Amino acid sequence: MKRALISVHDKTGITEFAKQLTELGYEIVASDGTLKTLNDAKIKPVKAVSEVTGFPEILEGRIKTEHPKLVGGILAIKGNKQHMNDLERFEITAVDMVVCNLYPFEKVTQQEGVDLQTALENIDIGGPNMIRAAAKNFENVVVVVDPRWYTQIINEIKQHGDVTKKTRQKLAVEAFKRTSQYDKAIPAFLETRFST
Numbered sequence: 285m286k287r288a289l290i291s292v293h294d295k296t297g298i299t300e301f302a303k304q305l306t307e308l309g310y311e312i313v314a315s316d317g318t319l320k321t322l323n324d325a326k327i328k329p330v331k332a333v334s335e336v337t338g339f340p341e342i343l344e345g346r347i348k349t350e351h352p353k354l355v356g357g358i359l360a361i362k363g364n365k366q367h368m369n370d371l372e373r374f375e376i377t378a379v380d381m382v383v384c385n386l387y388p389f390e391k392v393t394q395q396e397g398v399d400l401q402t403a404l405e406n407i408d409i410g411g412p413n414m415i416r417a418a419a420k421n422f423e424n425v426v427v428v429v430d431p432r433w434y435t436q437i438i439n440e441i442k443q444h445g446d447v448t449k450k451t452r453q454k455l456a457v458e459a460f461k462r463t464s465q466y467d468k469a470i471p472a473f474l475e476t477r478f479s480t
Contacts, residue, residue, distance in 0.1 A: 285309055285310070285311050286309060286310045286311070286380040286381070287310065287311045287312075287313060287357070287377055287378065287379050287380055287381075288302075288305050288310045288311070288312050288313070288379070288380065288381040288382075288383060289313045289314075289333075289354060289357075289358070289379050289381070289382050289383070289384075289414070290302060290312055290313070290314045290315075290318050290322075290383040290384070291314065291315035291317075291318055291333075291383075291384050291410075291411065291414065292318055292383060292384060292385045293317075293385055293386060293387050293388060293408075293411075294385045294388075294431065295318070295321050296431045297431040297434050298318065298321060298322070298383070298431070299321060299322060299325040299327060300434070301383070301431070301434040301437075301438070302314075302322050302325075302327050302330070303325070303327050304438045305381075305438075306327060306328065306329065306330075308438070308441050308442070310380070310381070311329055311331065312327070312329065312330040312331070313330075313331045313332075313333060313335075313336050313354070313379075314330055314331070314332065314333065315332075315333050315341070316332065316333070316334075316341050319332050319333075333351075333354065336353050336354065336377075337351040337353045337354060338353070339351060347410070350409075350410045350413060350414075352374065352376065353374075353375075353376055354379065354414075355413075355414070355417055356370070356371065356374065356376045357371070357376050357377055357378050357379035358379045358382060358414065358417040358418050358421060358425055359417050359420070359421055360376070360378050360421075360424070361421065361423075361424055362378060362424050378424070379418075379425055380424075380425060380426065381418075381425065381426040381427075381428065381447075382414055382415065382417075382418035382425055382426070382427050382428070383428045384411050384414050384415050384418075384427075384428070384429060385411070385429055385430065385431075386408040386411045386412065386415075386429075386462070386466055387405075387406045387407065387408040387411070388406060389403070389406045389407055389408065389466065389469055389470060389473075390466075390469045392406040393406070393469070393473045400477060403473060403474075403477070407470055408466070412463045412466060412467070415427060415429055415459045415462065415463055416459070416460070416463055418456075418459065419455075419456040419459035419460050419463075420456075422452045422453065422455065422456035423449075423452065426447045426451075426452055426455060427455050427456060427459045428455060429455075429458060429459050429462045430458065430462075433455065436451065437451070
């Protein structure tokens with residue numbers, strides 16, 4: 285069974301996408317907020333991140349997906365014997381797809397009068413790391429940072445049994461562009477805030 289890790293702030297289209305993935309044989313692993321959305325839609329099978337890691341979300345959700353049981357599954361190269369041995373040794377399941385979009389830092393910081401603490405709480409830490417890991421390993425992991433790709437991904441899986449190499453490449457480029465854009469927005473805001 286293939287595994288998709290889903291942790292999205294923008295939940296546009298996620299219930300239908302996850303439902304179709306499960307129908308295509310994917311097991312879903314979801315962070316708490318996404319898990320609630322999928323459970324409310326009665327989508328199964330869905331596991332909580334904490335069920336996979338054996339460790340709960342802590343610090344009010346600041347730490348959830350950064351765990352070897354997940355990151356190892358994202359970074360493992362399936363054709364690498366040592367990687368596969370490591371997964372088996374530490375009982376880690378390979379991740380085939382990462383669906384993640386980030387806390388809305390840019391949107392929040394564009395609001396008039398936003399306080400610094402609110403801005404800081406909207407800096408996503410685990411999301412960019414998970415996206416980068418998946419994009420780095422795009423030949424083994426499909427990385428999705430924008431809901432507009434959901435339909436094409438489902439169609440490709442139905443037609444080809446998997447997402448095509450060309451689409452994986454496009455998704456990886458988009459993922460790195462997104463994290464780069466996000467990382468530029470944070471110091472730009474903080475520099476402006478700290479200089480006043």
